[in-house]
Every structure is written in C-alpha cells, then in structure tokens.
Amino acid sequence: xxxxxxxxxxxDSLLALALLKEQGHDLMAVHxxxxxPGPDWERVAAGLDSACAVLNVPFHALDLYxxxxxxxxxxxxDGYRAGATPxxxxxCNPRMxxxxxxxxxxxxxxDGIATGHYVRMEDRGEFGRMLVRGADRSxxxxxxxxxxxxxxxxxxxxxxxxxxxxxxxxxxxxxxLTPPLPKESQEICFVPDxxxxxxxxxxxxxxxxxxxxxxxxxxxxxxEGLWRHTQGQRRGLGVAxxxxxxVLDKDVAxxxxxxxxxxxxxxxxxxxxxxxxxVDPGSWPEVVMIQTRYRxxxxxxxxxxxxxxxxxxxxxxxxRPTPGQVVAVYTEDGAVLGGGIIEMPLG
RNA sequence: UGGGGCGUCGGCAAGCGGUAAGCCAUCAGGUUUUGGUCCUGACAUUCGGGGGUUCGAAUCCUCCCGCCCCAG
Numbered sequence: 001x002x003x004x005x006x007x008x009x010x011x012d013s014l015l016a017l018a019l020l021k022e023q024g025h026d027l028m029a030v031h032x033x034x035x036x037p038g039p040d041w042e043r044v045a046a047g048l049d050s051a052c053a054v055l056n057v058p059f060h061a062l063d064l065y066x067x068x069x070x071x072x073x074x075x076x077x078d079g080y081r082a083g084a085t086p087x088x089x090x091x092c093n094p095r096m097x098x099x100x101x102x103x104x105x106x107x108x109x110x111d112g113i114a115t116g117h118y119v120r121m122e123d124r125g126e127f128g129r130m131l132v133r134g135a136d137r138s139x140x141x142x143x144x145x146x147x148x149x150x151x152x153x154x155x156x157x158x159x160x161x162x163x164x165x166x167x168x169x170x171x172x173x174x175x176x177l178t179p180p181l182p183k184e185s186q187e188i189c190f191v192p193d194x195x196x197x198x199x200x201x202x203x204x205x206x207x208x209x210x211x212x213x214x215x216x217x218x219x220x221x222x223x224e225g226l227w228r229h230t231q232g233q234r235r236g237l238g239v240a241x242x243x244x245x246x247v248l249d250k251d252v253a254x255x256x257x258x259x260x261x262x263x264x265x266x267x268x269x270x271x272x273x274x275x276x277x278x279v280d281p282g283s284w285p286e287v288v289m290i291q292t293r294y295r296x297x298x299x300x301x302x303x304x305x306x307x308x309x310x311x312x313x314x315x316x317x318x319x320r321p322t323p324g325q326v327v328a329v330y331t332e333d334g335a336v337l338g339g340g341i342i343e344m345p346l347g
Numbered sequence: 348u349g350g351g352g353c354g355u356c357g358g359c360a361a362g363c364g365g366u367a368a369g370c371c372a373u374c375a376g377g378u379u380u381u382g383g384u385c386c387u388g389a390c391a392u393u394c395g396g397g398g399g400u401u402c403g404a405a406u407c408c409u410c411c412c413g414c415c416c417c418a419g
C-alpha cells in the first residue's frame with residue numbers, strides 16, 4: 001500500500017507528508033505543476049525535492065498545466081462571462097488533485113492519495129466512511145471537497161484532520177523542514193496579484209457596461225461589467241444611497257445589475273447541478289444542513305433529488321444562493337452528504 | 348424678473364447664535380485556499396459668494412450668484 005501525498009509547496013501539504021512518514025506509511029510525494037512553465041517550476045520542485053530527501057520519500061513533479069487550463073481556468077473564465085460566479089478551488093479538487101494528479105500517481109504505483117486539507121474521514125454508522133468537517137472549524141475545508149466522488153475519498157488520507165493551524169510551523173521545524181512556498185496559499189492560485197478582474201480582462205471579450213437598477217426597475221447607476229460583481233456584494237457599486245446596497249441578481253439578457261437593501265437578500269431555496277452524492281439521497285435525514293458559501297454557517301433545509309439535480313428549500317433565512325458557487329450538504333454532526341453547483345435560486 | 352422656496356463633504360442629510368451628527372460612496376488595513384460578506388481606521392478648520400450685527404454665526408441682517416416651484 002503506497003500513498004501519494006500531493007504536495008503544493010506550502011506548509012500544510014508538507015506537514016501531511018511528514019506526519020504520514022512518522023506513522024510509517026509507504027509514501028511517494030507528487031507535485032502537479034498547474035501553472036504554465038516559469039521560474040517557479042524549478043524553484044518549487046527543487047525545494048520539494050530536498051524536503052523529500054530529508055524524509056527519504058521519492059518525489060515526482062508532473063506537468064499538468066494543460067489539464068488545469070482546460071478543467072479549471074477555462075470554466076472559470078466561461079462562468080464569469082456567462083454571469084455566474086464560479087468557484088475554481090472547488091473544481092480543482094475533484095478534477096485536478098483528486099482527479100488528474102491522483103490518476104498520474106496511480107500510474108506511478110500509488111493506491112491512495114493524501115493532501116493537507118483540514119478535514120476528516122470518519123466512520124459514521126450506516127453511512128460508512130464519510131468526509132467530515134475538520135476539527136479546527138475555523139480552517140475546515142470540507143466545503144471545498146464536497147464535489148470529490150466518494151470512491152476517491154475512500155482512498156484518501158487527511159493527516160491534518162486533528163491539527164490546529166497555528167501549530168503547523170512548529171511541527172515542521174521539529175522535522176527539520178522548510179516549505180518552499182512559505183506564503184499561505186490563498187486567493188486564486190492562478191490569478192496574479194489577487195486581481196481576478198485584471199485576469200479576466202486579459203483573457204479578453206468580457207461583457208461591457210450596463211445599468212444598475214433596483215428590484216422595481218429604477219435606474220440608480222451604471223456598472224462596468226456584470227462579471228465584476230456577484231450576488232451579495234456591497235462594495236464597488238459606486239452608488240450613493242441612503243443605506244448600503246447589495247447585489248441581488250445579474251440579468252444577463254439585459255446586462256442589468258439588480259441591487260437592493262440587505263433585507264432583500266435572503267431567498268428560500270435553490271437548484272444545484274453537477275451533483276456529487278456521497279451516499280444515496282434516499283438515506284439522507286429529512287432535515288439536512290445546507291451551506292451555500294464557504295464562510296457561512298450551514299442552515300437547516302429539505303432536499304429533493306431528481307434527475308441529477310438537487311432542489312433545496314431552506315427552513316431559515318438564508319443568504320442569496322449564487323449560481324456557480326458550491327452548495328454542500330451536511331448532516332447535523334458535520335458529515336458531508338453531497339455537493340453540487342448552484343444553477344439558480346428559487347424565489 | 349410678479350410671488351414663494353432652496354443652496355452644509357462625491358451623493359443624501361442633521362444642525363436653527365456657542366464654536367460642523369449620521370448614512371451612502373470612496374480609500375487604507377484586518378479576516379479568508381473562490382467571488383462576496385464582515386470588522387477596524389481615514390475622510391468638510393468649514394457650511395454658494397461678498398459685506399454687516401455679535402465676545403462668538405452654518406445658524407440673524409444685507410447684497411450678489413445659482414437652482415426649483417407657482418403664477419405669466
């Protein structure tokens with residue numbers, strides 16, 4: 001049994017490698033170059049190579065940037081162009097780390113994969129082994145893994161399950177390890193300077209300016225492109241009003257941005273596609289916990305599953321679901337039942 | 348050019364003789380493996396302009412300028 005540890009160059013995945021080594025697993029380390037060739041390739045690969053040498057683990061660097069372009073970046077750009085708000089990180093996990101990268105590792109002889117995500121795999125009675133929220137709730141990343149197929153998750157290891165974020169550097173130091181990329185991975189990895197708007201512009205042909213209106217059609221200003229805004233957004237509207245205004249909707253057909261006060265933001269449900277089911281929906285509890293944004297408290301609701309779509313009805317006021325974002329479904333005690341991508345809100 | 352009203356930060360808007368609230372917008376930080384949200388901080392020595400009254404005015408008087416409304 002050989003486990004491939006996906007190492008990004010950051011501290012978390014390096015710690016995952018060290019912890020598994022400590023536990024005596026048979027390991028290999030794999031790094032996928034997701035971005036086009038550049039100076040970082042050598043730097044990161046060399047850094048990881050020497051770190052792996054310290055631990056006596058074989059290291060492989062793989063060129064996966066074309067797959068990343070097709071499977072993550074292109075959908076990201078297309079999504080924005082179409083008026084959605086895509087979540088590239090949530091796609092990267094099933095398609096790249098637990099997809100293409102794992103496939104490549106298998107060819108190198110691996111039977112399982114491990115990453116530095118802050119989540120757990122736990123035995124949950126009738127459901128079997130389930131993906132569960134990380135112990136450190138503030139760093140929990142199960143939301144981003146809710147689209148990874150269950151059969152892949154059952155071959156996955158998450159050594160950071162019980163680790164607290166602030167201990168990571170100390171533990172690494174104890175192992176004599178230094179991450180090649182000391183900076184915390186955050187924002188969108190393929191977008192320079194955290195400027196997604198500049199990135200999209202550079203990709204060309206984004207839709208242009210149009211009106212900003214209230215829900216009743218009153219024009220209150222102009223926007224410079226729907227793709228610069230997203231549901232629930234407050235800043236950047238440039239509209240001076242008596243109270244803060246938030247984006248309610250984007251009407252792609254008329255290129256209109258619809259805004260309104262905070263209390264008009266809640267909606268009672270949504271429909272999701274590209275569904276990933278961890279267990280048969282027939283066995284789900286009647287009331288599940290639904291999370292439609294990364295940093296959002298999951299709220300109770302009912303679900304119907306039919307023809308590959310999940311239909312959600314919230315039981316409590318719920319921030320406006322945003323097309324393109326992930327919806328993750330949990331049990332009361334934090335096990336992931338499934339996930340999908342929001343296609344449309346229900347009013 | 349007869350009558351009435353108004354002119355305070357980029358947008359609203361308090362103040363009505365005692366030495367410029369607040370909100371929105373904007374900017375700068377913080378939080379954050381998506382976009383957002385959220386939190387903190389900054390933001391009119393000055394009240395359309397001139398003159399006057401007063402110990403002291405955005406607040407009173409006066410003239411001018413600019414808007415708006417009603418009558419022509």
